[in-house]
């Protein structure tokens with residue numbers, strides 16, 4: 001059986017006899033054995049300051065830790081009824097861990113935070129404030145004064161700027177692990193690979209209101225950072241994925257067709273010109289490099305158009321299969337007002 005890597009089939013409606021949590025905390029972690037006890041204490045203290053209307057749940061997702069984190073989590077589970085632990089068989093990555101955690105949540109509000117004590121749990125109320133005031137559906141933390149080495153902060157600044165430019169989502173810090181969500185955002189989020197970096201973008205594309213709150217950040221005290229420079233390469237490819245998925249999944253021909261028509265058109269013009277040279281002016285053209293270029297452009301252009309048509313076929317098929325099981329993916333509904341049905345809370 002495969003590990004759930006999407007939040008798609010998360011059960012939005014829990015059976016009535018199961019009491020829904022008012023708040024779910026999700027903590028994805030990898031080898032954070034020294035930090036966990038203090039983290040849990042701090043989360044507990046933060047929860048005590050919130051006037052929640054129901055119980056809270058704290059879901060730790062152990063993504064294949066090998067340092068004894070599992071033992072600590074076992075202890076937390078036994079001593080605190082609010083704790084739930086999901087242990088992966090091996091390391092599947094942060095997106096997978098978040099997806100599994102999200103799927104397990106029952107809360108109307110969900111908060112995620114890093115396990116390394118760099119995020120400050122006491123800020124949870126501040127992060128939830130815009131959602132509680134109905135000003136946002138997703139609130140992302142902004143490590144305004146980030147306590148990490150320059151080898152991290154500098155590439156991260158570039159990364160955030162590029163993402164801001166390309167997506168139009170005005171956040172300073174896309175990849176902050178400290179975020180708060182309204183549960184309906186999670187129902188529509190499909191997380192896999194390393195897409196967790198783009199959660200605010202994915203939510204924005206579906207029309208959710210994304211806000212940002214500056215949060216303090218502490219230097220790492222225990223253990224070591226798990227994300228090296230390779231993250232930025234992967235992050236770049238993921239950005240292409242997100243841009244493509246958000247703009248063109250439903251209309252791939254618009255992208256590929258445009259490229260194809262331009263390329264084909266250029267080739268056609270070039271070869272038309274050569275035909276004129278040959279037929280009207282009677283000059284030989286067989287030796288001209290331009291001929292090769294023209295032919296190449298026509299072939300490549302045709303291929304792009306065919307890619308686009310193939311993409312349309314896939315999109316069409318995907319559309320049929322998603323609408324058949326009643327889960328529309330093309331749009332996102334905030335609320336329905338109907339006279340024959342009570343409004344959903």
Ligand SMILES: Nc1nc2c(ncn2[C@@H]2O[C@H](COP(=O)(O)OP(=O)(O)O)[C@@H](O)[C@H]2O)c(=O)[nH]1
Pocket residue numbers: 028029030031032061062063091092093094095097098113114115116118148177224225226227
């Ligand atoms: N589930 C999961 N969590 C991870 C993984 N790598 C790191 N983390 C967690 O993600 C958080 C941030 O990781 P960290 O290494 O501190 O990254 P940094 O803060 O950007 O240096 C910490 O809570 C880590 O335990 C992973 O592969 N899977």
Ligand SMILES: [Mg+2]
Pocket residue numbers: 114116118220225
């Ligand atoms: Mg960290």
